[in-house]
Amino acid sequence: MAILMITGTGTEVGKTVATAAVAATALSAGRTVAVLKPAQTGVRPDERGDADEVARLAGTVHTLELARYPDPLAPATAARRAGLPPVRPAEVAETASKLAAEYDVVLVEGAGGLLVRFDDDGGTLADAAAVLDAPVLVVASAGLGTLNATELTTRELARRDVHLTGVVIGSWPDSPDLAARCNLADLPTVTxxxxxxxxxxxxxxxxxxxxxxxxxxxxxxxxxxxxxxxEFQARESPLRSV
Ligand SMILES: Nc1ncnc2c1ncn2[C@@H]1O[C@H](COP(=O)(O)OP(=O)(O)O)[C@@H](O)[C@H]1O
Ligand SMILES: [Mg+2]
Structure with missing residues (x-):
């Protein structure tokens, strides 16, 4: 696991927190970690971005952003509105490779979901992953609606021959409802x-x-x-009913 791209089924699913967990785990195994957030949207220059949040939670990681745009929008749109150059998938790939020469683990957190556009040519995190031949981790929500979004995401990765590392549930509820519990069995099936x-x-x-x-x-x-x-499924989803 030199370079790992982290995407999600959408925004606010727990990509940043999951990235921090991967980073913390790598750090505790004695590895050095870099976190690349190619395009950070929705923050002003003096505000904390996702990479800063990973560092706060995980500890000593090298953080890097390629661009920051103030509007809380897809990077391509936010760049256009700000009159700033967009981040290109090739640039993401090149930066990640350079970091991988210096750090044991490089985590690249996308913006929103897999096909969110970085530039007006339609470049996405999926393109950067394909250029790098890097695996992608998909962060998904736990409850109702996640099966379709997760399957669409993993199908698109497969269509592009991008390796799927796996699906991580970004936030498992203290009291999971029926949908969440059933999804523990159904997410592996659909992905x-x-x-x-x-x-x-x-x-x-x-x-x-x-x-x-x-x-x-x-x-x-x-x-x-x-x-x-x-074990997790046996504990959280003892489904034998009906
Ligand atoms: N497991 C979790 N525990 C607590 N808060 C979480 C968890 N996952 C996500 N959140 C919260 O939900 C929001 C979105 O999470 P975040 O990791 O930033 O999502 P994303 O990076 O996919 O947009 C944040 O406010 C974050 O603190
Ligand atoms: Mg995030």
């Missing part, structure tokens, strides 16, 4: 990939020291953690 972790609701609000201690327990071994999909 053809085992779940790669689940962050508990509230993870992002933990004191950073606790976040760092617990992060590896939320992630499957493929992400360096100890989370066990079968």
């Amino acid at each position: 053809g990939s085992r779940l790669a972790g689940a962050l508990p609701e509230g993870a992002g609000k933990l004191p950073p020291a606790d976040f760092r201690t617990l992060a590896s327990s939320w992630l499957a071994p493929i992400l360096g953690g100890t989370w066990n999909a079968a």
